[in-house]
Amino acid sequence: MFTRHVSERLSRYCDGDLAPADTVVVEAHLAKCRRCRGELEEIRFAARLVRQLAVVPAPAAVWHGIDGALDETPAARWQVPVVKWACAAVLLLAAIGAATYWWSGAEAAWEVATNGTNRRLAAGQWVETGPDVRARISVGEIGTVDVEPSSRVRLGESGSSGYRLALARGTISAQIVAPPRLFIVDTPVGSVVDLGCAYTMTVDDDGRGVLRMTEGWTALEWKGRESLVPAGAMCRTRPGSGPGMPYFEDATDTLKAAADAFDTGELSAIDIILRDARVRDTLTLWHLLSRVAPGQRARVYDRILELVPPPPNVSREAVLALDADALGRLREELAWHW
Amino acid sequence: MGQVGTAGEIGPEILDACRRGDRDAFRALYDAYKDRVYSIAFYFFHGDRDAASEVTQQVFLKLMRELGRFRGDSAFSTWLHRLTVNACVDRARRRRTDTEATDPVSLDAMPRRGPSHEDAFAERELADAVRAAIAGLPAKLRAAILLRYLDELSYSEMATALNCSIGTVASRLSRGHRLLARRLAPLRATPKG
Numbered sequence: 001m002f003t004r005h006v007s008e009r010l011s012r013y014c015d016g017d018l019a020p021a022d023t024v025v026v027e028a029h030l031a032k033c034r035r036c037r038g039e040l041e042e043i044r045f046a047a048r049l050v051r052q053l054a055v056v057p058a059p060a061a062v063w064h065g066i067d068g069a070l071d072e073t074p075a076a077r078w079q080v081p082v083v084k085w086a087c088a089a090v091l092l093l094a095a096i097g098a099a100t101y102w103w104s105g106a107e108a109a110w111e112v113a114t115n116g117t118n119r120r121l122a123a124g125q126w127v128e129t130g131p132d133v134r135a136r137i138s139v140g141e142i143g144t145v146d147v148e149p150s151s152r153v154r155l156g157e158s159g160s161s162g163y164r165l166a167l168a169r170g171t172i173s174a175q176i177v178a179p180p181r182l183f184i185v186d187t188p189v190g191s192v193v194d195l196g197c198a199y200t201m202t203v204d205d206d207g208r209g210v211l212r213m214t215e216g217w218t219a220l221e222w223k224g225r226e227s228l229v230p231a232g233a234m235c236r237t238r239p240g241s242g243p244g245m246p247y248f249e250d251a252t253d254t255l256k257a258a259a260d261a262f263d264t265g266e267l268s269a270i271d272i273i274l275r276d277a278r279v280r281d282t283l284t285l286w287h288l289l290s291r292v293a294p295g296q297r298a299r300v301y302d303r304i305l306e307l308v309p310p311p312p313n314v315s316r317e318a319v320l321a322l323d324a325d326a327l328g329r330l331r332e333e334l335a336w337h338w
Numbered sequence: 339m340g341q342v343g344t345a346g347e348i349g350p351e352i353l354d355a356c357r358r359g360d361r362d363a364f365r366a367l368y369d370a371y372k373d374r375v376y377s378i379a380f381y382f383f384h385g386d387r388d389a390a391s392e393v394t395q396q397v398f399l400k401l402m403r404e405l406g407r408f409r410g411d412s413a414f415s416t417w418l419h420r421l422t423v424n425a426c427v428d429r430a431r432r433r434r435t436d437t438e439a440t441d442p443v444s445l446d447a448m449p450r451r452g453p454s455h456e457d458a459f460a461e462r463e464l465a466d467a468v469r470a471a472i473a474g475l476p477a478k479l480r481a482a483i484l485l486r487y488l489d490e491l492s493y494s495e496m497a498t499a500l501n502c503s504i505g506t507v508a509s510r511l512s513r514g515h516r517l518l519a520r521r522l523a524p525l526r527a528t529p530k531g
Contacts (some may be wrong), residue, residue, distance in 0.1 A: 017492070
């Protein structure tokens with residue numbers, strides 16, 4: 001009696017990875033089929049040879065390279081002569097408000113450079129730049145923050161347990177090389193939690209913010225809501241609603257506008273988002289999953305699956321129920337396209 | 339290659355310490371996995387030590403940056419394998435120096451195992467032939483073969499590391515085996531081991 005060849009199952013058979021019932025089928029077929037026996041021999045032959053490959057120890061120089069990269073301070077990596085920035089008088093306001101509370105006892109832990117002048121300031125003090133002034137804040141040994149003109153930044157805690165700034169107004173550019181969550185910038189409607197990255201954050205006078213990522217990842221967190229923003233993507237924050245849905249800057253204009261509209265309550269914008277989404281826009285779709293009404297969630301998940309094959313070990317039911325583990329696994333799969 | 343796979347999973351306390359920026363912990367993590375990462379890259383790039391070193395550095399620096407995203411849904415080593423395979427594939431695409439991947443090694447070009455009284459020489463010759471044959475595989479098949487036999491990953495772990503189904507893993511391994519067997523056929527009369 002004719003049976004189908006078992007070529008596609010021979011590797012798993014050879015490796016003992018088949019279920020018992022399948023093993024019986026394969027062995028029964030092998031007993032009768034010379035061609036499949038030949039293929040099995042090929043597999044065993046190739047596997048035997050490949051298994052003989054020796055471990056190759058990583059040379060010591062590899063670690064030296066890693067160690068050096070970790071040691072390399074961003075101030076050196078992205079060095080920009082400070083003198084190029086300054087085109088007006090320095091306006092550095094310190095010791096405002098609560099700053100005086102810490103002033104007497106606090107160590108002046110922050111180094112701030114403006115117009116070629118370095119000053120050490122303490123937690124609680126403010127850095128405020130004028131219309132034509134920039135400043136650079138050194139974040140310990142892990143990076144720098146450039147403060148653009150007309151900005152206001154409060155210096156927070158600093159040390160081995162972490163660094164914290166608060167951006168009240170204006171624009172900062174952060175370049176950080178550090179383990180995740182060591183550097184945090186608070187804004188009026190969300191905290192930018194560094195996951196090892198470079199980014200620009202702007203906050204306007206009304207407290208609305210825009211985060212643009214140039215390298216790595218950040219998490220924007222506010223009252224339990226979290227938006228993960230990878231390099232090339234941006235995310236808006238709004239008073240009252242916190243971080244919106246992130247989207248890639250190279251997404252279609254209509255998708256970006258629709259995502260913004262959705263965040264401000266225009267729920268019908270979901271149709272445009274689903275229509276215009278590309279594979280990497282699963283970034284936006286993944287965030288949309290937990291922000292749409294339950295009745296719309298299946299549409300979003302189906303669109304994700306149209307763009308990216310369903311990942312193993314993630315059940316549809318769990319995703320639609322917003323199971324945290326399932327969403328986490330789904331995000332990890334999708335993130336390879338972001 | 340069992341010794342590569344025998345290194346156990348690093349403990350969660352080491353991972354937590356790495357997340358806090360503990361350099362000693364990161365060094366311990368590096369020591370536990372460096373040879374696995376380096377070996378995969380080494381064979382992926384046909385014994386190119388510079389490429390293997392570069393990929394290993396990239397993988398561990400990326401690991402340091404993105405460790406906060408690893409939440410333990412899969413084994414840490416599986417996640418690391420995934421970073422490694424992606425770094426290899428990215429580098430191959432970027433540099434386009436991975437000529438073996440698009441220009442399969444011909445049988446005539448491969449070292450053949452001739453009669454020799456020097457076992458060491460013969461073993462080296464055999465390893466060269468196997469390495470060349472692996473380098474001649476398409477990248478996806480190469481990655482599957484290396485993860486299976488260099489690090490002894492299960493089909494399930496490979497599916498996670500390669501971002502595909504177990505069926506796809508099996509299919510890639512089948513094709514990889516077939517191609518390797520054909521390219522190594524000249525050695526078949528006198529297989530080592």
